[in-house]
Amino acid sequence: GENVEQHPSTLSVQEGDSAVIKCTYSDSASNYFPWYKQELGKGPQLIIDIRSNVGEKKDQRIAVTLNKTAKHFSLHITETQPEDSAVYFCAAISTGTASKLTFGTGTRLQVTL
Amino acid sequence: GAVVSQHPSWVICKSGTSVKIECRSLDFQATTMFWYRQFPKQSLMLMATSNEGSKATYEQGVEKDKFLINHASLTLSTLTVTSAHPEDSSFYICSAPDRATSYTFGSGTRLTVV
Numbered sequence: 311g312e313n314v315e316q317h318p319s320t321l322s323v324q325e326g327d328s329a330v331i332k333c334t335y336s337d338s339a340s341n342y343f344p345w346y347k348q349e350l351g352k353g354p355q356l357i358i359d360i361r362s363n364v365g366e367k368k369d370q371r372i373a374v375t376l377n378k379t380a381k382h383f384s385l386h387i388t389e390t391q392p393e394d395s396a397v398y399f400c401a402a403i404s405t406g407t408a409s410k411l412t413f414g415t416g417t418r419l420q421v422t423l
Numbered sequence: 424g425a426v427v428s429q430h431p432s433w434v435i436c437k438s439g440t441s442v443k444i445e446c447r448s449l450d451f452q453a454t455t456m457f458w459y460r461q462f463p464k465q466s467l468m469l470m471a472t473s474n475e476g477s478k479a480t481y482e483q484g485v486e487k488d489k490f491l492i493n494h495a496s497l498t499l500s501t502l503t504v505t506s507a508h509p510e511d512s513s514f515y516i517c518s519a520p521d522r523a524t525s526y527t528f529g530s531g532t533r534l535t536v537v
Contacts, residue, residue: 344526353429353516353528354467399466410457411518411526413466 312337312404316414323390324422331417333400334382340402343383344411345374348397357398358385390421425451425521429529436507436536444502444532446517453519456500457526458492461514473500507536 313336323329335343341362346354360367360374360383367374371390376383387394400414426449436442446456454475459467471487473479473494481487489511491503500519504511517529 346528351514351531351533353531355528356525359525409455409520410469410472415466418464 312340312402312412314400314402314412314414316400316417318417319415320418320420322420322422325390325392327390329385329387329390329394329419329421331385331398331400331419332382333384333402333414334380335402335412336381337402337404338378338381340404342403343374343376344401345372345385346399346401348399348416350396354399387419390419392421392423395419395421425449425519425525425527427453427517427519427527427529429517429532431532432530433533434535436534438508438536439506441503441505442507442534444504444515444517444534446500446502446519446529448498448519448521448527451519451521452497453500453521454497455520456494457518458490458500458502459516459518461516461531463514467516471502475500504534507534509536512536 316333344359347357348354358372358374360376371388373386398417401411428447430445456473458470461467470485471479471481473492475494479492494500512535516531518526521527
């Protein structure tokens with residue numbers, strides 16, 4: 311099945327700086343890669359996603375890039391703000407497993423003042 | 424946007440009792456619901472997939488007799504933790520695909536078994 315690795319596990323940046331989180335996946339059949347933000351005690355919230363026919367997608371301060379050849383995708387947050395502090399999960403869907411999302415291990419982002 | 428309403432948000436129960444968690448899709452039909460468990464500082468682990476009108480599919484290592492899943496309608500799926508024990512204490516989250524490959528998550532249920 312699909313295996314998703316995520317790095318780093320923790321990330322601390324100063325307010326205004328950029329944050330980058332990277333994920334790799336194993337199943338070349340995966341074609342949908344969402345990113346979720348999870349605040350303490352809450353369910354994950356979709357913040358951006360990318361499909362395999364696109365190399366990059368941007369939504370205001372958030373962008374995601376996908377390299378299908380290398381099987382990795384990254385989340386970029388620019389001009390970070392304290393409210394960006396949360397745990398971020400990448401995920402991938404392996405079409406060979408009935409559309410089950412496989413999650414990365416998560417990155418705890420801390421934006422300091 | 425699509426909303427999955429999950430209740431209760433937290434529950435404390437005595438060891439040996441059963442707890443039911445409900446997830447409702449509010450503005451779309453959820454023929455499939457995924458149930459996850461998340462331990463502190465860990466990722467979401469898929470427990471089972473429920474399909475409306477048919478038996479749920481459980482992941483390897485998940486006891487189907489302990490975690491009863493019912494998906495009786497296109498908008499409601501329930502997870503019942505039977506004979507709960509302290510090791511079942513966790514954060515349980517449901518998720519449903521709201522269109523082709525976009526997934527909406529519930530707000531989660533914090534279960535504490537004492």
